[in-house]
Amino acid sequence: MKNKIMKKIFPILLIFLLVPSISYANKWHIKMKKQEKKDFAHYVLKAQSDNKMVFNLRNIKNSNIYKFFDKFEDRMGVTEKGVEFNLKYSFEGHKQDWSRWGKPGHAQRFQIMEPYKETTKKNKTKWYRVGYFFPADVKIEKHTISLFDFKKLYGKGEKTHDAALNIINNRFNWVFNSPNYTSHKNETGEEYLYFDTYFVNLDDYFSPLKGKWVNVLVNAKWAEDGFLHLWIDGKLRSSYYGDTLGGASSVRFKFGPYRHHMNQATDAGVEIPDVKIKYSNVGKADNCDDLWSGCSEIVSQLNGETQLNGVRMIAFCKTAPQSDGSSCKNLGYPNNPKPF
DSSP states (O other): OHHHHHHHHHHHHHHHHHSOOOOOOSOOEEOOOHHHHHHHHHHTEEETTTTTOEEETTOOOOTTSEEEEEEEEOTTSOEEEEEEEEEOGGGOOOHHHHTGGGOTTOEEEOOEEOOGGGSEETTOEEEEEEEEEOOTTOOOOSSEEEEEEEEEEETTEEEEEEEEEEEETTEEEEEEEEEEEEEEEOTTSSEEEEEEEEEEEEOTTTSOOSSSEEEEEEEEEOSTTEEEEEEETTEEEEEEEEOOOTTOSEEEEEEEEEEEOHHHHHHTTOOOOOEEEEEEEEEEESSGGGTOSOHHHHHTTOOSSOEEOSEEEEEEEEOOSSGGGOEEEEOOTTTSSOOO
């Protein structure tokens, strides 16, 4: 079974790693209008993210891309208010996403993110929460949807991607960087940092990851002596201790659907599905209690060491600008209790 998972997921991981997003300009956002800020504050954003977020400059330009709702009840009887993103392939995307590297249909997104002044500076500790509903019947074949992610800034520009919750070829993955990287020029001629990366392939039988409201909590210390912990529906799934900074000066938080490598799917004859993804209770805070009820139970699951729960496998991928310099290795979980 594990060998089958490896054969399915490793080629997709390499595709994901080998073509990083283009580096950001110093100011790469659009401010929300007064009513937009008010609506996102009321329906979606919490704590330090309230009235502090902006639109990504490369968002899909379509007035039907999102709408707010007062009540949405899942099959478990849980009701939330929030925002729904209607992600249609026909909406295309920003030209630098949609036609990246001269390949039409590569990527599209609608992301809400922190402006530079609201990013978390190095050596700081933060809590993050994201609630999402992803339909149970939607298949993500031969491409990726990122539900939320973090970007590392060096000065005011981004030079690499970092932690993200992604659906890759129908598998949910918690992805984050190791301390190791190499520096190369990307396709635009700018410096890009290619980090070796951990892919934690989450087991959705341990806790359902779609077809219901899912609440994700992240606790991160962005520092050389840092940590990165992930809880899903109150259960600790991944706990990592080590360098989470990678020499960056600050870290940016984003949420909203970012779908990419779609051309890999369409080239293989796979149709890109329309999908409606809902978000609620999204925010950043200094303290867990500002985002979550019952934080003593959350914190009690930590023991100061690496932990993994409900994980199918872990891959460690060494990355490089060209495919012949990249590779992925199964780290042997669960037989290896400390794969990081």
